[in-house]
Amino acid sequence: MALKIVYPVCCGIDVHKSFVVACIAATDDKGVTTYQRRRFSTFTGDLRLLAQWLAEHGCRDVCMESTGKYWIPVYNMLESTCKVVLAHPKYVKAIRGKKTDTKDAKWIADIFKHDLVSGSFIPPFAIRQLRDFMRYRVKLTSFSVGEKNRAQNCLTVSNIKLDDVFSDVFGKSASAITEQLLAHPDGDFDVAPFIHRRCKASPDKVQAAVDGLMCSEQAEKLKIIHSHMDSL
Template identity: 60%
Template sequence: MLKIVYPICCGIDVHKNFVVATIATTDRENITTYRTKRFSTFTKDLRALALWLSNNQCVHICIESTGKYWIPIHNILEPSCQITLAHPKYVKAIRGKKTDKKDSIWIADLHKHGLVPGSFIPPADIREIRDLLRYRSKLVSFASSEKNRVQNSLTVSNIMLSSVVSDTFGKSALAILSHLLKHPDDQDFDFRPLLHGSMLKKQNDIALAIDGTINDIQAVKITLCLSHMDDIKRSYVARGTAF
């Protein structure tokens, strides 16, 4: 017979709008009784879940990590319970007529024997930093995607700045691009005052590179992309201490 690791424990089957919790209580004769209740995922009901667990002296909880839906439950139960976050593959029930109640009982049965390996849950402050850094990574990815879109628009417009300059979004290149967007019919403008540093040595190549036409559609697309990039950059500056 398997050893009872947690005489009183709870298995929680998690869904978006509700959870089904089963408390498994095993006596000295290894007879287990079950009490099952369903709670909504509103905070008030989750607090009722925490109170129900406390009233039944249940502190060992096993939660199936379903998407992000387990996080609200974890937020409420973390201060008062010892939580094991289970990957779904480790608590998958045997095929058959499954119900939410049966699933929660199955999770509780596995947990009472200590058979569920828990996923690592970092401390709250680390979780917050990690969440922020993940979002920052997405913003960086968005900015890179917008740069690629601008470059594609320039290519289809026969503007080959990327073949001449090392950074299409450097100070000189952006100044030239800004002029082309504001004055699409000015093909022979004097761009030399817009050049800086090593760009001054590339005047002839730059003249050849900007010999193209940005039509209205591409101009709108480039303008929107540059605006989005500026918004992302401003978010970095505004939240510099956080990012």
């Protein structure tokens, strides 16, 4: 029993970093499929030519594999003029020993014309951009947490016990005292002017907490960490 042709005119695209190979599969009423193949670079101008080439052949149904991040510019270029199905590489993998760029594109077109490819969900462009920003925000937050941990480590190895007298080592009072510590690593300064009136710890206890042994190397490291935190 012959498989049903769902997409009489469709295209399979094999995506690489520097180029894509596109294969248009056109099936006539008798079930005979003819193929047209072209290779395009991934420069924007050539991707426009790809979109134009597909339009000239009346091809609006496209399937391509999601190769790394390289599929994104191709998808962005084609989504306004074509219905693009993005497939996981394991679902469009060619038979072992039969792989070439041209054959891969033809294989994708062949299985796609029978609607045998399970496409991935791709949200609209605006949502994709929002997701990208949110992922970046998560990474920045992770970097910030890491730098705070490193800053706390500098204080710990220097036996400066700010975490014993302040609930937040990066709060207003603790930060002001830390800045003074960087200016006076030996702790020879009065902490009272830098303690907020709502602080529960007494000035004497805070003074005892900053009596540590911060070497110049740890002080320099802490300065670098603070500059990183200020830029995040």
